[in-house]
Amino acid sequence: xxxxxxKYGFDFSKFKxxxxxxxxxxxxxxxxxxxxxxxxxxxxxxxxxxxxxxxEDCFQRSGLAKKGFKIINVTPENVEKIIENSKKAxxxxxxxxxxxxxFKRLTRDLHVISYGRQATCAIKDKYILVNMENLGAAAxxxxxxxxxxxxxxxxxxxxxARALRKLVPFILGIGILxxxxxxxxxxxxxxxxxxxxVKNNAGxxxxxxxxxxxxxxxxxxxxxxxxxxxxxxxxxxxKQLNRTNVLAWTTYLSSALIISTGVSLAVKAGDKIRDFxxxxxxxxxxxxx
Ligand SMILES: [Zn+2]
Numbered sequence: 001x002x003x004x005x006x007k008y009g010f011d012f013s014k015f016k017x018x019x020x021x022x023x024x025x026x027x028x029x030x031x032x033x034x035x036x037x038x039x040x041x042x043x044x045x046x047x048x049x050x051x052x053x054x055x056e057d058c059f060q061r062s063g064l065a066k067k068g069f070k071i072i073n074v075t076p077e078n079v080e081k082i083i084e085n086s087k088k089a090x091x092x093x094x095x096x097x098x099x100x101x102x103f104k105r106l107t108r109d110l111h112v113i114s115y116g117r118q119a120t121c122a123i124k125d126k127y128i129l130v131n132m133e134n135l136g137a138a139a140x141x142x143x144x145x146x147x148x149x150x151x152x153x154x155x156x157x158x159x160x161a162r163a164l165r166k167l168v169p170f171i172l173g174i175g176i177l178x179x180x181x182x183x184x185x186x187x188x189x190x191x192x193x194x195x196x197x198v199k200n201n202a203g204x205x206x207x208x209x210x211x212x213x214x215x216x217x218x219x220x221x222x223x224x225x226x227x228x229x230x231x232x233x234x235x236x237x238x239k240q241l242n243r244t245n246v247l248a249w250t251t252y253l254s255s256a257l258i259i260s261t262g263v264s265l266a267v268k269a270g271d272k273i274r275d276f277x278x279x280x281x282x283x284x285x286x287x288x289x
Contacts, residue, residue, distance in 0.1 A: 040137050040244055047237060051136040054237075058227040059139075064146045069126040071139055079114040083107050121145040123159070137241050140228050141248075144220030155219060161212035168206055168259065175202035175267035179274065203264030210256035217252050221245035 043051070059071060074082060087103060112118045116134025121127070121142040128142045148155040178195040181188075188196075198205060225242050233241070 040135065040240065048133065048136065050233065050237060052132055054228065054231040054233045055132070055136050055139045057231045058143060058224075061230060062143050062147060062227055064126075064143060064150070067126070067146070067150045069128060069143075069146050069150075071128045071130065071132075073132040074110055074114045074129050075131055075133070076114050079110050083110060121149075123149050137244070140224040140241065141220050141245055142224075143227060144223035145216070147223045148216060148219055155216075158212050158215050158219065162216055164209040164212055167209050168263065171198060171202050171206050171209070172263050172266060174198045175263060176270035180271055199267060202267045203260045206263040207256055207260035210252070210260070214249070214252055214256065217249050221249060 055071070059065065072082075083103070083106065086106070090099060090103075109118070109120070110129070113120065113129050114131060116131035119128070119130035119135055119138035119142050122129060123145065126146070128139055128146065130136065130139045130142065132139070145159075149159050150156075174195055175198065178192075178199045181196045181200075221242075224245065228238055228241055
């Protein structure tokens with residue numbers, strides 16, 4: 001069931017980010033997550049083997065195999081081969097520029113995965129990519145993602161809504177470009193009112209775009225925890241798995257908070273600069289008069 005790389009050619013042509021688990025990033029919460037990930041990587045050989053058996057057991061009970069999902073064991077030994085053969089397998093209809101960019105990112109991410117620093121679920125291609133030896137436990141959370149996207153309308157909807165994060169640059173742009181509201185609100189057009197609303201709530205709206213991601217991640221861990229509960233994992237390892245998933249979730253929360261605070265501050269800074277320029281111009285005009 002775990003594809004150990006005999007058949008290396010994976011067609012990633014449908015593969016679409018987002019990649020999960022941004023644990024290689026820096027930051028306070030990510031630091032904590034890194035510690036727990038490192039602990040998960042430093043397990044004794046005996047515990048690693050227990051996790052590997054548990055992953056196989058969870059995968060079998062999850063029903064994901066019937067839905068077409070596969071677990072691919074990505075290792076430093078087979079990663080180059082996977083990339084090379086995936087390039088060959090990629091659809092020739094793919095635009096060459098897009099293909100180059102796509103494989104640049106895929107190469108980077110697969111290397112991180114091969115060292116066991118990250119795992120992911122390639123939703124469209126139905127691959128769970130993980131280094132089974134170093135981070136086998138992460139496959140259980142990734143199975144949760146697989147269950148979310150192939151689950152009911154609510155979990156599928158939550159997954160799709162992750163794309164709302166792409167709106168962040170637009171929120172930032174509106175926040176900076178729309179001037180502060182000085183006129184009479186009643187006489188303003190609907191568009192201007194909407195712009196002012198986005199500007200005044202830029203931080204909160206930015207945070208709201210992260211809510212589906214936070215929900216999807218939490219749900220994936222809950223689904224994973226349910227699977228793990230029925231597996232041969234002993235209590236102490238089950239506890240360690242769940243604790244790691246909670247801490248990994250805080251990295252998403254911290255990213256959401258940092259980015260939304262950043263947007264809010266950038267909008268305020270934009271206003272300050274505009275005020276400063278207006279003030280200077282006024283002074284200049286007064287000097288001329
Ligand atoms: Zn995840």
